[in-house]
Amino acid sequence: MITLTTIAALRKEVAVWRQEHQRIALVPTMGNLHAGHLRLIAAAREQATRVIATIFVNPLQFAAHEDLATYPRTPAEDQAALSAAGCDLLFMPAESEIYPHGRKGLTFVEVPGLSETLCGASRPGHFRGVATVVNLLFNLVQPDVALFGRKDFQQLRVIEQMVADLHLPLQIVAIDTVREVDGLAMSSRNGYLNAPERLLAPQLYQTLTALRQRIVAGERDWLRLEASGIAALSLAGFRPDYLVIRRQSDLQPPQQASEPLIILVAAWLGRTRLIDNLLLSPPEE
Ligand code: PAF
Secondary structure, eight states: OEEEOOHHHHHHHHHHHHHTTOOEEEEEEOSSOOHHHHHHHHHHHHHOSEEEEEEOOOGGGSOTTSSTTTSOOOHHHHHHHHHHTTOSEEEOOOHHHHSTTOSTTOOOOOOTTTTTSTHHHHSTTHHHHHHHHHHHHHHHHOOSEEEEEGGGHHHHHHHHHHHHHTTOSOEEEEEOOOBOTTSOBOOGGGGGOOHHHHHHTTHHHHHHHHHHHHHHTTOOOHHHHHHHHHHHHHHHTOEEEEEEEEETTTSOOOSSTTSOEEEEEEEEETTEEEEEEEESSSOOO
């Protein structure tokens, strides 16, 4: 695996691959890789002849009070894991390479609507930061396909909308959430949990599966289901941000029971904000 830190070197390498008619897959990450990221690399290997991963802790998607400074950075371990997983190229730029003129006054990409609800409402500007850097990475690499996890379902939808609206010439592939054996969705932020919080954390997923069982059994009072999920989480010791049942397509409240739906949750456990979701029917591709 080659590791590159400059845009010039990245463009040079990718140009050679393009001349060779290689199909290029991109897996953008912020590093501190876990099995969920490696599943994306494995899926990328099946999609393309060349796999590029990026590690960039994008400051644009963190608010001033958030965890940019403490976000876990483990470049040596990440490099070893990516190489073992069959990644061909790691692009790991410094902030000055990506935003050479600083972050102020920077051109940005905004996906309205989808970016303003749920995590976007709690973290204003977050999805603007995500869309901007993902679009920038797409411009640098010009991949044929890019892979994202369904764990960040709203992020996935925002990126799909951006790709559609801007007619970007690539395919987005979504990959299922990878979970610990106790059900907790893998996330770099799980490392923030202390021992008692880590024991409690799987209740987030258990709450989602309990709600799904009630829906499968025929309950259709979405507001009542949402309220009981929030109550269960509060009782367990979480501070729920939201727990909602939405349409998979646009994350708006359901109109008809036949629409593909998803339960989405965000909740604080101590100083850690966890998110998770559960599809109530097969994903809409
Ligand atoms: O999901 C992430 O790790 C980040 O939001 C992404 C897509 C790499 C953009 O910084």
